[in-house]
Amino acid sequence: MSPELLALFWSSFLETLLMVGVAGAVGGLIGIPLGIALHVTDAQGxxxxxxxNRVLGIVVNAVRSTPFIILLVAVIPFTRLLAGSSIGTTAAIVPLTIAAAPFIARLVETALREVDRGLVEAAQAMGATHVQIVRKVLLPEALPGIVAALTVTLVSLVGYSAMAGAIGGGGLGDLGIRYGYQRFLPEVMLLVVLVLIGFVQLVQSLGDRLVRRLSHR
Incomplete structure (x- = not known):
């Protein structure tokens, strides 16, 4: 592989890190409060x-059920409004974030449901406010599940970011399509696949280790 191609590979990898990192962070900032809202407004909340709760659930389910490649195209006007373009790494972050937020929300809602209701009832009996219960009971108790949810989301975003390369989103997916597929360079495609697999394994391993540490506090 030529030095120029290696340099392009490195820049594409950094673009993938940027897309996954920013989309995961912003998606978490939106998805975690949304998951909390879904939980506390439930019939048993x-x-x-x-x-x-029904309106939030419909919105979340609608986005989650839309295939990502279709979502990429559907939100192009919104992407242009925010990023000024529908092509490139910055533009790809918009649909990635939109896909990540409801995914995180449902996983966070599930994690919160696993918290012992007795703890919530005990906090209510002691006069704790709803905000205090969320901050000091629900979130700390559900933290391992929330970290696991963020880990799963980051892994999914790696695959989504590669898919974004199909419409010029940049990153390793774009590199694999332009060089590995369109220019018939199978070694580039193979290297892209291997790096993506290794990256996913690293993210999953770090996430699992953090979950185990939090679970045994």
Whole structure:
């Protein structure tokens, strides 16, 4: 592989890191509060609100059920509005974030459901406010599950970022398509696949280790 191609490979890898990192972080900032809202407004939650819960659930399910390649195209006007373009690494972050947020929300909701209701009832009996219960009971107890949810999301975003390369989103996916597929360089495609597999394994291993540490605090 030529030095120029190696340099391009490195820059593509950094673009993938940027897309996954930013989309995961922003998706978490949106998805975690959304997951909390889904949990507390449930019929069995602290603040039951069936109408709001149903609306949030419909929005979350609608985005989650849309194939990512279709979502990429569907949000192009919104992507242009935010990023000024529908092509490139910055533009790809927009649909990646939109895909990540509801995914995280559902996983966070599931993690919060696993918290012992007795702890919540005990906090309520001691006069804790709803905000205090969320901050000091629900989130700390569900933290291992939330970290696991973020890990799964990051792994999924790696695959989504590669898919974004199909429409010029940059990153390793774009490199694999332009050089490995269109220019018939199988060694480039192989290297892209191997790096993506290794990256996913690293993210999953680090996430699993952190979950185990939090679970045994």
């Amino acid at each position: 602290m603040l039951p609100h069936p109408w709001l």
